[in-house]
Amino acid sequence: MxxxxxxxxxxxxxxxxxxxxxxxxxxxxxxxxxxxxxxxxxxxxxxxAGGVRRLWRDLEEVPLAERSMQMWHRISDIVGEECGFHPVPQVKVAESEDDLAFLAARAERMRAEGFTHETIIDRKELRVLLPAVAEHCTGALVSEDGFAQPxxxxxxxxxxxxxxxxxxxxxxxxxxxxxxxxxxxxxxxxxxxxxxxxxxxxxxxxxxxxxxxxxxxxxEPIAPLMMVTQRMRPFCSAVVGVARRQLSFKQMPNGTVVIGGARLGRVDPARNRTDIDFRELAQTARTAREIFPLMAGAAIQRCWSGIEGRxxxxxxxxxxxxxxxxxxxxxxxxxxxxxxxxxxxxxxxxxxxxxxxxxxxxxxxxxxxxxxxxxxxxxxxxx
Amino acid sequence: MSRKDLCIVGAGPAGMAAAVAARQNGLSVTVLDEAPRPGGQIYRDITRAPQQRQALLGPDYRAGAGLAQAFAQSGSVHLAGASVWHIEEDGAGFVLSYSTDEGSRVVEANALIVATGALERPMPLPGWTLPGVTTTGALQILMKSAGVLAESPVLVGCGPLQLLLAAQLVAAGRPPRAIVETVPAENMRRALKHLPRALRGAGYLVKGAGLLARLRRAGVPIYRDARDIVLEGEDRLEAVSFRSRGRAHRIETGSAGLHHGVVPNPQVTRLMRCEHRWHDSQRAFVPVCDAYGESSVPGLFVAGDGAGIRGARSAALAGRLAALRVAERAGQAASPEIAKLRRALARDAAVRPFLETLYAPCAQALSPAEDTLVCRCEEVTAGQVRAAAKAHAPGPNQVKSFLRTGMGPCQGRVCGLAVTALLAESSGRSPDETGYFRIRPPLKPLSLSELAEFVPDEE
Amino acid sequence: MYTRSEPVTTPVHFTFEGRPMQAQAGETVAAALLAGNVGAFRDTPVSGTARAPYCMMGTCFECLVTIDGRPNRQACMTEIREGMAVTRQKGAA
Incomplete structure (x- = not known):
């Protein structure tokens, strides 16, 4: 040696x-x-999924996320490349008045802790931000965050x-x-x-x-499931989650839609191997279609899963x-x-x-x- | 949900022959195929084509009729119009998810024979994305499936299929305008050393000579050693230009058929993470299989061109062989037919080294010019792939992450080998070291609504 | 560019971009469109250039069209049916 x-x-x-x-x-x-x-x-x-998100973080993580956010906004100074960073809103959609109250309580708590980045928008404002969102959605919690190419x-x-x-x-x-x-x-x-x-x-x-x-x-090694669609016409310019369901949803600048949401596949870290569980992904697909009805016409191009430590x-x-x-x-x-x-x-x-x-x-x-x-x-x- | 002894993906010659043999040995069999009728591409629509069309296509096509009939009478379950989009191992065997007009379902089996055949080797030449430019295989499929013929096509490239289609078009009274052959003169000299072995399968050579004679009689011009090929046109093909033996040519046409061989369809075997090796003479990856066609994944067999290109006759033999092995695994006595099948396969393969050397892929398409598109879906050029290779993207999967090659609707079927070749060329590493795209499910794009309604446990 | 070598014996009627067309029962949408001399099937979502079938066997996805409002259908893998409304796929669906 x-x-x-x-x-x-x-x-x-x-x-x-x-x-x-x-x-x-x-x-x-x-x-x-x-x-x-x-x-x-x-x-x-x-x-x-490439989410550059402060929204809905554990309170303990917020100061670190704030600090990181400042760095994301000058990422090209730091590494010399844009990294596909797009500053866009991250949105947590409410599907009922009850959901909206739940989100409002969170915004209240954050303000009490001195954090002002999470704000509530109402039904009308939500439709301005996300014209394609489903009729039943009542509002959202929003933070000016972003996404990038991981x-x-x-x-x-x-x-x-x-x-x-x-x-x-x-x-x-x-x-x-x-x-x-x-x-x-x-x-x-x-x-x-x-x-x-x-x-x-x-x-x-x-x-x-x-x-x-x-x-x-x-x-614990885990394998969060992801899927991406074929290119679609632009309809969503924010990263979207849901108040009480698991969803991570964004449309990339090239038109493809990347969908995840904490549902897990099977993982074998010793062999670098993950397997897609389509029973789980079917639930993610249902949620995506309920929040954005036009997703009924989407075609899923590819599913994958990385190996994360939880x-x-x-x-x-x-x-x-x-x-x-x-x-x-x-x-x-x-x-x-x-x-x-x-x-x-x-x-x-x-x-x-x-x-x-x-x-x-x-x-x-x-x-x-x-x-x-x-x-x-x-x-x-x-x- | 009932579990089958055997599932077969693909109802071409390998899949149909496997199903017939498996049923003869008492196995329960389900065959899944995307097409509405059996036959694969080689026998496409053999059960539906009128007699007159079959006559034009010739005896090699008609040979499929008997096999299709045996398959129809075999007692196999034939799921037509079923597109398999995922396969998983479940410890005892395989679970296949497939899509039909009525949504997605699953089927389980103890053993799996992958008989998904071949793809046309991509032929990235300037202008190859213009409407009017197709593969030669596409022109033949149009003829087989609809009796629709291209008008005066120019056939560009090399290989037996070029000659066969040209002869079929001559028989139909619509000869091609020209054959533009990309075979350099030295290929024949190199191929001659394989001739003695090829004589063991002399039938193929006699057939080839016959095709050439027919084309000569019909006056179809053949341009040899073509280089610097350009498919010209604004928004559709207008002409094919090239140099042949030092002279420049330009032939006006609205149709060109490109072909320089076929390669194993890698999607299923890659999805299943079967081990693959580069086949130097076939210039493609092939799954590593034992003498019966069993891959590195136990219980997963590959039969037909998907295991390495050997043509339709071998495909049927290999399908039968794999099925007998599955039957043996299921507890039946080893069939005496196995030794016979292996001898027949060896005899049928004897011509391959000769053909592979003579009709080696077109050099211009193997190393395309900088501004030639290699990824048709995402419109990525050879130059972009070479540049990414230099900027620390050593493998196909990194290039994919940077450039989206292989991320479009075709999922890498068309650009996969071209990307591997460009990376190998840039780095000086072998194709084996360079590797190939990781293939992830779904095997074909799947409607989100169909996935949303997918509840496999309730089947 | 393409012609039929056989008469249409079992006609199926459909439209392409609203234009009435006829095909032979049992053939694919792609064969029917080519026989009807349709040049471009779609425009790519990347550069907007015109494309038409390349492989005719479900591999290349160049023949994607919208059928009865459903986008991303492979014309070469879909059998033509009476009354189908087929349209070009222009860019992203």
């Missing part, structure tokens, strides 16, 4: 979060090596990272990660890589990496390892991490380079699972 290849920071995982953190860490002066087991943007980062975005971060000196190695699956004599040592089938610090951005596979260094992170509390793990000063995590974005990518990358790089923990990422420490794992093992002992 060749002698170890050394750097200051090893990033494991070439998704959006790994590539963004690598870019910003390099800009902060670190020598960075990124190891990707397949190819950059191969999984969740390349094939997600594959292009992740590749753009990777390209800019390379240009800043990050060594990105694809096809390098980390089989073993260990801490020896003050250095992190990652073994891939082809080489041994060492660095003073390590960042785990391995998505659905991050739980295994965390476990190797003694951290507890119950990551946490039990649906919140990401971002921050320092519970066990090691020099190890860090950013994973488990639970199928809504795309928008958070730029800010998470920037704040993680800051934490790794300077030790400063930004308040926006403070709520997401991995220690919350260490505590519950401890409690669980105690329960087992006492029972």
């Amino acid at each position: 060749t002698p170890p290849r050394a750097s200051d920071l090893l990033v494991i995982g070439g998704g959006l979060h790994g590539c963004a953190a690598a870019l910003f860490a390099a800009q902060a002066g670190l020598r960075v090596t990124l190891l990707e087991k397949d190819s950059v943007a191969r999984h969740a980062s390349g094939v997600n 594959f292009q975005t992740t590749r753009a971060f990777a390209r800019r990272a390379r240009a800043q000196g990050v060594a990105i190695h694809e096809g390098q699956q980390v089989r073993r990660l260990s801490h020896e004599a003050g250095l992190w040592r990652a073994e891939t089938p082809e080489a041994v890589w060492t660095a003073g610090r390590v960042l785990n951005c391995a998505g659905a596979w991050a739980g295994g990496i965390a476990a190797q260094i003694g951290d507890v992170a119950p990551v 946490m039990p509390d649906r919140l990401p793990v971002i921050g320092r390892s519970a066990r090691h000063e020099s190890a860090f995590h950013a994973f488990g974005f639970s199928a809504h991490g795309f928008q958070l990518g730029p800010a998470t990358g920037a704040l993680m790089a800051d934490l790794i380079a300077t030790g400063r923990l930004a308040p926006e990422i403070a709520p997401f420490s991995i220690t919350r699972f260490a505590a519950s794992a401890e409690a669980q093992s105690q329960t087992r002992r006492t029972s």
Whole structure:
């Protein structure tokens, strides 16, 4: 085996979060090596719905999402490409007066917390925004957010990272990660890589990496189902969800309509394999047709599913390892991490380079699972 | 829901022969096919074509009538007009989702024979998207299925189909204006070393010589070694121009048939993630199969041109062979017929290396000029694919994400091999290393309403 | 560009872009349109250029037309029926 290849920071995982953190860490002066087991943007980062969404986020995530939103608006300054970013409204449609009251209560709560981006629109305003929406819809909660092209975005971060000196190695699956004599040592089938610090951005596979260094992170691999139609005439210029049902719906500038909505396929992460469950997708199709009756005439062109990592509390793990000063995590974005990518990358790089923990990422420490794992093992002992 | 011993996708020669053999061995069989009537493309509408049309098309077409009749009497369930849009493994076998005029349904089977045949090898030449430019196969299908004939077409490319269709048009009294053959002179020299083996299947050679003689008698001009082909026209084809043996030609016509061979239809075997290998002489990916046609997915067999191009006669033999193997798996004694079928297949394949060398694909279409469209649906040029390859898009799936090649309605059927070839050319890597589009369901575009109403468990 | 080599014995009546046309029962919409000398079946949604059937076997999707109001129908895979209203597919459906 060749002698170890050394750097200051090893990033494991070439998704959006790994590539963004690598870019910003390099800009902060670190020598960075990124190891990707397949190819950059191969999984969740390349094939997600591309929603750049602050709307309806968990309150804990909102400050981080706000920070990221500012970065999205100058994404071409950051990575030198537009990334297909379109600032458009994200909309959560109410299907009844009761729904609308439910959404209004949320808007109220957000205002009470000091966040003003989510606002209510009424039945008439909804029809101005979405002329094709079904007759029964009563209004919506709206936020000026957007969408982007996930594959292009992740590749753009990777390209800019390379240009800043990050060594990105694809096809390098980390089989073993260990801490020896003050250095992190990652073994891939082809080489041994060492660095003073390590960042785990391995998505659905991050739980295994965390476990190797003694951290507890119950990551569940999931496969959110997506479908895309043939090109249709322009009829929808917002990203649309529904108050009490699962739907993610948007028409791309080329006319195709991308539809998802949290319904899950089957997943085999060891073989990089997902299988489409059409019983589930049929429900998504029904919802899409009920919200936009003209979708009855749409033709589905392709269905797919990326492999994402989901946490039990649906919140990401971002921050320092519970066990090691020099190890860090950013994973488990639970199928809504795309928008958070730029800010998470920037704040993680800051934490790794300077030790400063930004308040926006403070709520997401991995220690919350260490505590519950401890409690669980105690329960087992006492029972 | 009843589970079948065997499902067969495709009712061409391989599918029909497989169904007949499986029924003879007592298996329950369902055959799904998109077309309203059996026959596939080679025997398209054989059960409906009038006698006079059958006579013009000749004995190779009429040979399908007997097979179609045996199939009709076999006791197989024939789901006509059924377009299979998804196949899953369920542990014990396969679940097929298919679309009909009455919506989508599912059928289950212990074993699966994929008999989805071949596609025309895409032939990206300047102007190939103009109305009036079709594949040569399309012109023949029009003749078989409707007795509709192109007026004075120019047949561009190479391969036995060009000669066959030309002879059929001559027989119908509407000879083609010209055959523009893209075979360089050295191909014949190279092919000669395969001639001794090809003589084992001398019938094909005799047939080819006969076709050529008929075309000569009818005075159909054949231009050899054609290069720099352009299909000219504003909003429809007006002329075909090219150089042949150093001289420039321009032939006015409203119809051109393009053909430089056919390739295995990869959609089902790719969807099922069967292992595929590049076949150097056929210049296409073929699924890796054992001597019976079983792929790397246990229980999934591929019979006919989908397993590698060997023509209709071999397809029927391979369909029968696969079905006997399925019967053997289902507990029947191994059939003594198996050894005979394998010998017949070997004999029938003897001519292939000769044909594949002589009629190697057209070089101009294998490496199209920068501004020639390779993806017809999304209108992406060869130059754009080469540029994407240079800008860190090493694989077909990355190119797809950047350029939408393969994301249009044809789902990559037309541009797939062209994209792989362009990437391999740019990187210097082999087609095997370069790979192919990942094929995802639905296999054919599916109406959203039809999916919305899809409740498979209630069948 | 295309002609029938056989007489129409079992006529089926349909319209293309509102124009009355006749076909032989059992043939495909694509064969019927070509025999009726229809040049372009659709305009592409990308550049708006005219297209017509290329493969006639369900592979290329160049023959997409709207039939009785339903867009994205493969003319080469659909049997012609009495009274069908066929229209060109202009750009995206």
